[in-house]
Amino acid sequence: MTKILVADDEADLELLIKQRFRKQIRENKYQFVFALNGKEALAQLEVEKDIDVVLSDINMPEMDGLTLLSQLTELSPLIKTVIVSAYGDMDNIRTAMNRGAFDFICKPVNFQDLELTIEKTVQHVNQLKKTLQAIKENDILRMYVDESVLHFMKSKEFEKALMANEIIDATVVFIDICGFTSIMEKEPADKVVKLLNKYFDVMVKAIIAQGGHVDKFMGDAVMAVFRGDFHLDRAIEASLTLRAQIEALPPEENGAGYMPKVSIGINSGEMISGNIGSATLKRLDYTVLGDVVNTAQRLQSAATAGQIFIEESSYQKVKEFFNCRKVGEFTVKNKEKPLVAYEVLN
Known part of the structure; x- marks a missing residue:
């Protein structure tokens, strides 16, 4: 529904507009708000924050339409x-246009012309809103996605690369x-989100510093992937x-009284990397999967607060560089031999 403010000191105009646009009003396409001068119009705008279109006379008491027009331009583009x-006359038309009027209709009002002008103005406002929303979404996207990735997303190779x-x-x-x-049960939602984001920020900085990337956030857990030279060493660091x-x-x-600790599972080896999800819903998640990934998650589940677990093959690769201790064997679902x-340790 589009909300339209009519500023005019002619009392009968309100009745004429309500009669002419009764169908649109009944169907909740338009809602009209009325003011007798520019000063009242500004007061209405303070109350009605969602007004999109203003129809304004020029000659009004207390504040004329051209003065109102200047203030509207500053109030909201x-x-x-x-x-x-x-x-x-041409002087008034030019003055109105220079002060930001979208269009000009002469009295006596041709209501068919007014109706078409309102439709055109509403379409323009809606297009502006869509453009602003797209800009906001792009700005938000830039917070999460590297600039080179954004350029790639615009390329012809993007769709092919998706799969x-x-x-x-x-x-x-x-x-x-x-x-x-336990924190989620005790603290307000806003505090919980702020704490979680603060902890994640600490983790992400450490991951990025060693050349890793965050694959996903899962509740209060993080999954990260390290590729390239010495990826296991960098993941442990x-x-x-x-x-x-x-x-x-x-x-x-x-x-209150909470001292955060982490439990960590690390595993290294061959895994599948690709986009997983639904092409129909256009929701894909670029991730890794396979036995190596599953084992890392189970190692994390077995670790307690403050512990970092790796398995035998990883230990053999890093035992000369990191101080480790054998914890023991434990049974893992879908594996014949205990892990x-x-x-x-450090």
Whole structure:
């Protein structure tokens, strides 16, 4: 529904407009608000924040239409004004247009012309709103997506690349914030979200510093992937760093009596990388999957607060560079042999 403000000191104009546009009013296409002069119109705009179109006379007491027009331009660039006046000389038309009028209609009013002008003005306002929304969405997108990715999304290769997949050698890390459920039960929602985002920000910085990328956020957990040279070593370095930084956060920055700790599972090897989801819904998630990923998640589940778990093959690769201790064996669903876990100490 479009809300239209009519500013005119002719009392009978309100009745004429309600009669002419009764069908649109009944169907909730238009809603009209009325004022007898420019001063009343500004007061209405203070109350009715969602007015899109103004129809204004020029000659009105207290504040004329041209003065109102100047103030409307400063008040909101989205509000579009159509001047409806008997003063249809070129000087008034030019003054109105220079002050930002969208259109000019001469009295006596041809209501068919007025109806078409309103429709045209409403379409223009709606187009402006869509453009602003697109700009906002692009700005928001830039917060989450690298600039080079945005350029790629506009290229012809983007659609073809959407469904591409590959086998990669990488390291996947699962990080869970231990005991955060208790905070959600005690603290208000706004505090919970702010705390969670603060912890995630610490983790993300440590991950990026070691050349990893965040694959996804899952509730109060993070999944990260490291590729390239020494990806396992870098994943462990990032995990040690973020664990220390999370545990070093001042108590006053956390929830009541809550001291955050993380449990981490790390696994390395070949995995599938590609877009997973529904092409019909146009919702795809570029991620990794496979036994290596599943094992990393189960290692994280087995770890307790403050622990970083890796399995046997990863231990053999990094044992000369990191201090580890054997935790023992535990049974994993869908695996014939028990999984041997090692805790990375430092």
